[in-house]
Amino acid sequence: MYRIGLSVNLELRSGGSPLALLFLTLNVPFKELLTYECCEHRYLVADWSLECPACALRLICRRKMMVKEFAVSAPGKVILHGEHAVVHGKAALAVSLNLRTFLRIRPNKSGKVLIHLPNIGTRLSWDVVQLQALLSTLQVYKNDEPISPHPEEMEKLKEFAGIEKHSADTESLAVLTFLYLYLSICERDLPSLDIAVWSELPTGAGLGSSAAYSVCMAAALLTTSGQISCPLEYGTDTGRWTVDELNIINKWAFQGEKVIHGNPSGVDNAVGAWGGALRYRAGKITTLNRVPTLKILLTNTKVPRSTKILVAGVKNKILKFPAIMNPVLDSIDAIASLCEHVLDAMVETPSLEEYPVLEELFDINQHHLNVIGVGHPSLDRLCHVTASHGLHSKLTGAGGGGCGITLLRPDTDSSVVEAAKQDLKLCGFECWETNIGGPGVLLHSSSSLKAEVQQVFEGL
Ligand SMILES: Nc1ncnc2c1ncn2[C@@H]1O[C@H](COP(=O)(O)OP(=O)(O)OP(=O)(O)O)[C@@H](O)[C@H]1O
Ligand SMILES: C[C@@](O)(CCO)CC(=O)[O-]
Numbered sequence: 001m002y003r004i005g006l007s008v009n010l011e012l013r014s015g016g017s018p019l020a021l022l023f024l025t026l027n028v029p030f031k032e033l034l035t036y037e038c039c040e041h042r043y044l045v046a047d048w049s050l051e052c053p054a055c056a057l058r059l060i061c062r063r064k065m066m067v068k069e070f071a072v073s074a075p076g077k078v079i080l081h082g083e084h085a086v087v088h089g090k091a092a093l094a095v096s097l098n099l100r101t102f103l104r105i106r107p108n109k110s111g112k113v114l115i116h117l118p119n120i121g122t123r124l125s126w127d128v129v130q131l132q133a134l135l136s137t138l139q140v141y142k143n144d145e146p147i148s149p150h151p152e153e154m155e156k157l158k159e160f161a162g163i164e165k166h167s168a169d170t171e172s173l174a175v176l177t178f179l180y181l182y183l184s185i186c187e188r189d190l191p192s193l194d195i196a197v198w199s200e201l202p203t204g205a206g207l208g209s210s211a212a213y214s215v216c217m218a219a220a221l222l223t224t225s226g227q228i229s230c231p232l233e234y235g236t237d238t239g240r241w242t243v244d245e246l247n248i249i250n251k252w253a254f255q256g257e258k259v260i261h262g263n264p265s266g267v268d269n270a271v272g273a274w275g276g277a278l279r280y281r282a283g284k285i286t287t288l289n290r291v292p293t294l295k296i297l298l299t300n301t302k303v304p305r306s307t308k309i310l311v312a313g314v315k316n317k318i319l320k321f322p323a324i325m326n327p328v329l330d331s332i333d334a335i336a337s338l339c340e341h342v343l344d345a346m347v348e349t350p351s352l353e354e355y356p357v358l359e360e361l362f363d364i365n366q367h368h369l370n371v372i373g374v375g376h377p378s379l380d381r382l383c384h385v386t387a388s389h390g391l392h393s394k395l396t397g398a399g400g401g402g403c404g405i406t407l408l409r410p411d412t413d414s415s416v417v418e419a420a421k422q423d424l425k426l427c428g429f430e431c432w433e434t435n436i437g438g439p440g441v442l443l444h445s446s447s448s449l450k451a452e453v454q455q456v457f458e459g460l
């Protein structure tokens with residue numbers, strides 16, 4: 001018989017709902033209760049459950065984290081082909097970017113939760129006691145799986161945060177997503193925290209800023225609450241979670257995307273969690289290991305738009321003209337398949353021969369995206385300007401403004417790219433030549449964050 005201290009969460013559960021938090025004397029082998037430490041955190045590992053055969057009451061012991069400050073980051077993405085069609089069960093090819101969102105989490109003893117979002121000028125705080133009162137309005141699990149935010153629950157959260165019923169502005173969506181993930185993930189023991197999120201990605205421009213935000217929130221809150229491990233070992237600056245843990249992060253990030261988008265396909269959060277290149281179709285993620293290094297020019301038209309509204313617009317068009325729109329979606333699906341095949345062939349036999357096909361696929365898909373109603377005059381302009389330099393472009397992400405991608409062939413002279421960039425800048429656009437294929441969500445010791453990010457966080 002061993003006596004277990006109060007630092008362990010003990011719950012007596014019946015039919016899934018906790019009955020009591022207990023301090024008990026248990027008959028469990030001592031070796032099952034271990035403490036382990038990484039450089040910044042200390043966990044008590046005690047993930048086991050005991051079930052009484054007579055009354056089916058279960059005693060669950062969970063690991064609880066003694067938290068210190070840490071940071072996480074997740075990449076943005078570009079969709080090569082398949083945006084919008086992927087919401088309707090077609091395939092999308094997406095690749096992570098070297099532009100990332102960073103989140104720093106600090107436990108505090110003030111009994112408050114503070115959130116700083118410097119990209120959008122938001123700084124808010126709530127008392128944990130007030131947040132506690134909201135818990136009874138949320139139902140977040142079904143058979144141990146996260147379930148979708150219910151519209152009535154969202155209304156309650158909006159009321160609490162003083163957000164108008166139909167408000168879909170940047171701050172409202174970011175705050176609602178935070179509140180939803182914080183309350184859902186940390187429901188057992190709401191922590192007093194200071195959270196800051198800063199991104200290198202433009203907000204709301206088609207590069208997956210919402211997914212990177214949701215992935216960072218999910219990863220940080222799951223780590224803080226001890227539901228996933230802290231994969232930072234002594235002497236290391238960054239750590240990556242196991243496949244099972246990445247799946248948990250991805251599932252919660254998808255719920256966050258639901259708060260922001262309404263009806264996301266899940267492709268953006270999958271790239272944020274896993275990184276690299278992947279094919280995504282109807283929830284199935286396939287990592288693409290054989291993708292050639294593609295050089296891409298990213299251009300932000302700076303025309304603001306909302307993914308939620310654009311996705312809803314496409315749905316309405318499909319409902320209105322199914323016989324016209326469904327073949328377009330099928331064609332986009334075929335483009336994604338052919339592109340994947342071509343990329344694979346390029347790895348097998350590196351040559352320039354396949355580039356004209358990739359270029360033509362960009363052109364065709366851009367026309368399709370205009371047909372389904374997600375184009376914009378600024379994106380037409382972007383395509384015309386790059387075409388005048390012999391380059392091929394398409395919108396990426398939800399469209400309606402935001403960003404376009406231009407394929408740069410290895411044999412394109414740098415003077416051509418520079419001239420195209422100059423002309424794009426004259427239109428008021430912003431351009432980056434970018435690397436694709438960065439790592440997915442990462443855990444960082446906060447002292448190891450690059451200077452620029454540390455400076456932002458220190459200045460808050
Ligand atoms: N750094 C950030 N700080 C605060 N909120 C953010 C941040 N990044 C994203 N968001 C939230 O995500 C929303 C933008 O999501 P939206 O899906 O419309 O654009 P996107 O994700 O950049 O583009 P796409 O979905 O086409 O890839 C913002 O309105 C805001 O609520
Ligand atoms: C427009 C869309 O297809 C991609 C946004 O990056 C929406 C989604 O897949 O959730």
Ligand SMILES: [Mg+2]
Binds near residue numbers: 208209210211268307
């Ligand atoms: Mg988004």
